[in-house]
Amino acid sequence: xxxxxxxxxxxxxxxxxxxxxxxxxxxxxxxxxxxxxxxxxxxxxxxxxxxxxxxxxxxxxxxxxxxxxxxxxxxxxxxxxxxxxxxxxxxxxxxxxxxxxxxxxxxxxxxxxxxxxxxxxxxxxxxxxxxxxxxxxxxxxxxxxxxxxxxxxxxxxxxxxxxxxxxxxxxxxxxxxxxxxxxxxxxxxxxxxxxxxxxxxxxxxxxxxxxxxxxxxxxxxxxxxxxxxxxxxxxxxxxxxxxxxxxxxxxxxxxxxxxxxxxxxxxxxxxxxxxxxxxxxxxxxxxxxxxxxxxxxxxxx
Numbered sequence: 001x002x003x004x005x006x007x008x009x010x011x012x013x014x015x016x017x018x019x020x021x022x023x024x025x026x027x028x029x030x031x032x033x034x035x036x037x038x039x040x041x042x043x044x045x046x047x048x049x050x051x052x053x054x055x056x057x058x059x060x061x062x063x064x065x066x067x068x069x070x071x072x073x074x075x076x077x078x079x080x081x082x083x084x085x086x087x088x089x090x091x092x093x094x095x096x097x098x099x100x101x102x103x104x105x106x107x108x109x110x111x112x113x114x115x116x117x118x119x120x121x122x123x124x125x126x127x128x129x130x131x132x133x134x135x136x137x138x139x140x141x142x143x144x145x146x147x148x149x150x151x152x153x154x155x156x157x158x159x160x161x162x163x164x165x166x167x168x169x170x171x172x173x174x175x176x177x178x179x180x181x182x183x184x185x186x187x188x189x190x191x192x193x194x195x196x197x198x199x200x201x202x203x204x205x206x207x208x209x210x211x212x213x214x215x216x217x218x219x220x221x222x223x224x225x226x227x228x229x230x231x232x233x234x235x236x237x238x239x240x241x242x243x244x245x246x247x248x249x250x251x252x253x254x255x256x257x258x259x260x261x262x263x264x265x266x267x268x269x270x271x272x273x274x275x276x277x278x279x280x281x282x283x284x285x286x287x288x289x290x291x292x293x294x295x296x297x298x299x300x301x
Contacts, residue, residue, distance in 0.1 A: 007072030019199030062097035107140035180233035186226025194280035218267035235292025
């Protein structure tokens with residue numbers, strides 16, 4: 001298949017591009033700059049210059065592809081609402097080009113928050129925004145009735161030795177404030193997936209996924225956030241402390257909500273339905289500790 005991939009040079013997208021090319025697919029990678037276009041072509045894919053605001057280019061790219069994977073999202077949380085609206089417009093534009101064709105359209109979303117248990121693939125988000133401006137999943141699944149084979153990959157905390165989800169945002173705050181913090185008891189948990197395991201999931205979803213289906217990119221169900229803060233404290237040689245919800249807002253800013261959220265999720269149904277199996281042996285905390293080892297060593301030079 002000839003596949004249009006947005007976010008082709010991104011943290012997850014590079015893994016997806018490599019997996020698709022290994023499987024014998026042709027890839028068109030959306031590239032925001034000449035530098036990004038060079039990265040795409042160096043990987044062995046075709047570059048399409050444009051970004052998520054270039055709706056006509058997105059339509060054209062989707063029209064000339066056999067399938068689309070939407071892996072891009074601007075994670076500048078200072079303008080989250082604006083970025084979520086750009087994301088919605090991009091999904092609708094590409095979906096419109098695929099309408100009536102039954103060509104697969106894989107859209108990336110986040111995990112739903114379910115109280116007291118891990119979220120499963122059968123837990124659906126609210127039909128509207130539900131308090132969050134990001135509606136990637138809702139927008140994608142609304143395309144199914146228009147003849148688009150739309151399906152969703154929900155992403156957990158993605159990690160490797162370079163980046164570790166929200167922990168990467170906790171690091172500079174710990175350095176600046178002189179303390180590594182968590183909220184309350186810190187017993188809330190995050191699920192996680194290694195970056196190199198995401199590519200195979202997108203490929204399986206693209207090749208074998210069912211219209212309207214939801215799949216979970218989860219390798220580890222529950223990393224305790226207090227353990228994340230403790231690892232950061234050890235790596236930076238900073239004290240570790242608990243904060244109240246009120247003090248956490250001042251300490252973390254926008255990051256207080258994700259640091260305090262319980263975002264456990266299971267991928268049991270995804271593994272059963274697609275045959276996906278994460279193979280990377282290094283977990284989230286191990287990658288965080290490896291990254292901190294390099295950070296501490298560099299700071300001492």
